[in-house]
Amino acid sequence: MTSSMRIAAIVPCHNEAGAIGKVVRELQAAVPAAEVYVYDNRSDDNTADVARAAGAIVRFEERKGKGNVVRRAFADIDADVYLLIDGDDTYDAAAAPQLIEKLLEGPYDQVTGVRRPESDAAYRSGHALGNRFFNGIVGMIFAYRVDDMLSGYRVFSKRFVRSFPALSRGFEIETELTVHSISARIPQAQLSVGFRDRAEGTESKLRTYHDGQRILRTVLKLALHERPVQAYGMIAALLAAVALILGVPIVVEFISTGLVPRLPTALLASSLMILSGLALIVGMLMDVLRKIRDESSRLAYLSWEVVGHVR
Secondary structure (H helix, E strand, O other): OOOOOOEEEEEEEOOOOOOHHHHHHHHHHHOOOEEEEEEEOOOOOOHHHHHHHOOOEEEEOOOOOHHHHHHHHHHHOOOOEEEEOOOOOOEOHHHHHHHHHHHHHOOOOEEEEEEEEOOOOOOOHHHHHHHHHHHHHHHHHHOOOOOOOOOOOEEEEHHHHHHOOOOOOOOOHHHHHHHHHHHOOOOEEEEEEEEOOOOOOOOOOOOHHHHHHHHHHHHHHHHHHHOHHHHHHHHHHHHHHHHHHHHHHHHHHHHHHOOOOOHHHHHHHHHHHHHHHHHHHHHHHHHHHHHHHHHHHHHHHHOOOOOOOOO
């Protein structure tokens, strides 16, 4: 890590006055060269004052949602290395140098901190189960092993940040980061980091079922966008199967008797088979658009120079 390298630590916050001061101080101690940016996302408490007193650069994002904060921060801040960490003091800030070193040594464009619970209370069983479920879904769809898709502790290169579309609004931003890096085949790595219970006096902003549904919808949408042939092919196969189940007995009866006694069923089977063909065509057209989009994204990604490790 060279002294001239610009490192920006981005800390999204909503009502984290009880934890943000400690997070800022630990980041400054772990990575003295980093500029710590705390983004206050419509807090009702004195999060901004506490962060400013601890030495952070405080900025504000009025549109509620972590995804909105990340999009704003990525657009506003110019750096060589970007560190993203939550402001609730659940992640081990002391691991930041190892994450940055890993990024530069690769060189990689994203390093994800895989959460290692330091106590039973740190990771609620429902959240752990949900995370494993989403890891499995994404791994199956994109044929890539994912150990902690929902981790909010990550380090990025400049060229990753400048080529990342950042479309999500809320907690599904981690899903978008993961899927973008897999789909674009961006070099990435993972490191185990400590994960502890929230600071006393603070409460989680994650709504388990509501945010879980949003994350699942995001995964399915990204699957349609990034794997259209497979996704629409499954829809086409399902429609074709139903059409055959309904239509084959009618065709057999027509061959035997020359009559079509169940005309509505015959029309339904024909319509389903036509829809099946249309779904397959849509999938192929979407795949062409995906390739064009991927080429544009790749060119944007390659337009930024690599920041490697200098010894």
